Structure formats: C-alpha cells, structure tokens
Amino acid sequence: MRLPSGSGRGPAALTATVLALGLAGCGGDGTPPRAPGTSAPATAAGSPDARDELAGMAALALDRRYAALYSFTGADGVARNVVATVANDGSWRVDIAGGALGGTADVSIVRNMNGVYQCSLSMTGAPVTTGCVHVATKGEKVPRRYDPQVQRLFRQWLPVFTDRDAALSVAAVQPLDGAQGGSCYSVDSIMASMDAPVDVGVYCYSADGLLTAARVGFGVLKLVRQVAAPATVQFPGPEVGGEAMGMSAAAPSTAASAAAG
Numbered sequence: 400m401r402l403p404s405g406s407g408r409g410p411a412a413l414t415a416t417v418l419a420l421g422l423a424g425c426g427g428d429g430t431p432p433r434a435p436g437t438s439a440p441a442t443a444a445g446s447p448d449a450r451d452e453l454a455g456m457a458a459l460a461l462d463r464r465y466a467a468l469y470s471f472t473g474a475d476g477v478a479r480n481v482v483a484t485v486a487n488d489g490s491w492r493v494d495i496a497g498g499a500l501g502g503t504a505d506v507s508i509v510r511n512m513n514g515v516y517q518c519s520l521s522m523t524g525a526p527v528t529t530g531c532v533h534v535a536t537k538g539e540k541v542p543r544r545y546d547p548q549v550q551r552l553f554r555q556w557l558p559v560f561t562d563r564d565a566a567l568s569v570a571a572v573q574p575l576d577g578a579q580g581g582s583c584y585s586v587d588s589i590m591a592s593m594d595a596p597v598d599v600g601v602y603c604y605s606a607d608g609l610l611t612a613a614r615v616g617f618g619v620l621k622l623v624r625q626v627a628a629p630a631t632v633q634f635p636g637p638e639v640g641g642e643a644m645g646m647s648a649a650a651p652s653t654a655a656s657a658a659a660g
Contacts, residue, residue: 450569453584457560459608467609467625471495471549473618477502481620483553483610484632492632493550494520501648507531507635508541508550517545517643518635529636532643545643548598552613552620556597565597566590572601577621578612581605 469481482494490511499506505520509531518531534545540555559565568587575583583603588595600615613620 449571449584450563450567452571452582453569453586453602454561454563456582456584456604456608457557460604460610461557461561461608463608464628465609465625466628468623469620470623471618471620474616475502481549483550484629485553486629486631488631490632491554493553494635495547495549498547498549499644499646501646503648504644506547506644508547509632509634510537510554511632512537515539515541516634516638517541519644520635530639531634531636532639532641534643544645547646548617549620551598552602552615553610559597560586560602567596575601575603575612575614575619575621578603579605579622581609581611583612 464485464487466482466484469483470478471481472478477497479496479498481496483491484493485491490509492507492509494505494507496505497503499517499519507518507520509516509518514533514537515535516531517534519529534541540546541550559567566589568589570585572583572585574581581603583601585601586597587599588597590596598615598617600613602610603612605611609622609625610620611622
C-alpha cells in the first residue's frame with residue numbers, strides 16, 4: 400500500500416515506517432478521506448461526571464502502549480498520514496507527513512529518556528537531510544517554532560486531563576463523524592488567560608484508552624488501524640547538531656547542513 404503525504408509527493412521514510420509497523424493491510428492507494436469537522440453539541444455546558452470520565456480515560460491512555468496509523472486533515476484542508484507509537488519502555492514517536500517547512504517535509508517528534516527530538520524524515524521538495532535534533536529536555540514542550548502540534552494530542556495533554564483541579568470545562572458529546580467508537584468529550588479552558596492549558600476541542604477514546612479521534616483548532620485526527628507496541632522507538636536518522644526544521648516554507652533548516660557534514 401502506498402501512503403501519500405497529501406501533497407502529491409510520496410514520503411518514502413514515512414511509508415517505510417508504516418510498513419515496518421505492520422500496518423500495510425489497511426487497504427487503499429489514495430489519499431485518506433478528509434475528516435469532517437462536525438460533532439453533535441455537548442450534552443451540558445460542563446459536567447462533573449464528564450470531567451471524571453475524561454480523567455479516567457486519560458489515566459488509561461497514559462498506560463496504553465501501541466502503534467497506530469491515523470488520518471489527519473489540517474486547517475489547510477490537506478489530508479495527511481500520521482503514525483503514533485508509544486513503546487513498551489515508555490518512549491514515544493509521532494511521524495507526520497508534510498508536517499514541516501510549509502507541508503514540504505515529513506517530520507517526526509521523538510521522546511526518549513534523553514528528552515525530545517525533532518527529526519526530518521524525507522526530502523519531499525525541500526532540501527532536508529534525515530537527522531534528529533534535540534529540541535527539549537524531558538518534560539518540556541517543543542518550542543513553538545519547531546512544533547508540528549499533532550504530537551500533543553497523544554501524550555502532552557494526558558496529565559492535564561487526569562488532573563481534576565486543572566482549569567478545564569468538560570462535557571460529553573456525540574462521537575465525531577468517522578470515529579471508531581469510544582467516548583468523546585468536548586474540552587474547553589475556563590482560564591481568562593489566552594494561554595489555555597490544553598488544545599481545546601473534542602477528544603475521543605476507546606474503552607481501553609486509545610485515542611480514536613480528535614478535533615482541535617489545527618485539524619481533525621481519525622484512527623485508521625492500530626497494532627501492538629514495539630519494545631522501544633527508534634530514531635529515523637542520526638542525531639545531529641544545528642537547528643531543527645521550522646514550520647513555515649520560508650524557514651531555514653540548519654539541521655540539514657549539520658546532518659550532511
């Protein structure tokens with residue numbers, strides 16, 4: 400199965416990742432269908448029961464180990480593939496087709512015991528050489544200028560969801576269109592600050608804590624298929640110095656020159 404990036408250029412490294420994870424049987428050669436951005440209205444403006452339910456789901460999700468293929472439709476309307484892996488040793492990796500340099504480069508965010516890395520995955524029209532740059536220590540967020548955002552949906556917000564004292568309003572909602580079952584919750588911030596504690600939106604989880612769908616300001620994510628987790632995650636390329644890839648097409652990538660020598 401060929402897995403397109405959504406930009407018309409096949410991301411070889413991401414395709415290899417998907418095939419290596421045993422997800423080749425998900426069928427189809429075309430671009431994943433665009434995920435609709437609608438859901439039924441919340442059943443309440445914020446429910447203590449829903450808040451407790453989400454905390455319980457998030458606690459299960461923190462312990463969940465898996466490798467999964469998702470379709471992601473960004474705010475630009477382009478459908479892309481995302482592969483999320485949470486390994487048995489707690490390391491994790493999220494591969495995003497067309498996730499950097501204005502959609503021209505595939506990117507991976509990897510976290511292991513040494514911290515968080517941004518890795519270039521392939522050259523799909525931009526001068527990028529595969530390599531991984533350390534961008535944050537363990538427990539810190541990826542700096543905004545290097546942040547493809549999608550990885551947040553899988554790990555970053557789970558501790559906030561489990562914290563019943565977090566400034567969140569939570570309500571149960573009908574499942575997002577195309578979500579593979581589970582329960583969905585509308586999450587909003589009750590802070591006056593512009594810096595919300597999470598990406599507000601709708602999050603859907605299976606009964607055993609697997610994220611099945613999400614709708615946030617930067618796009619819609621839907622589960623395609625999941626398999627068992629590996630023992631650990633691997634870097635898609637060598638660790639390099641220099642600067643990580645930026646998100647805009649005009650941003651320079653000194654990581655490429657560092658990787659080249």
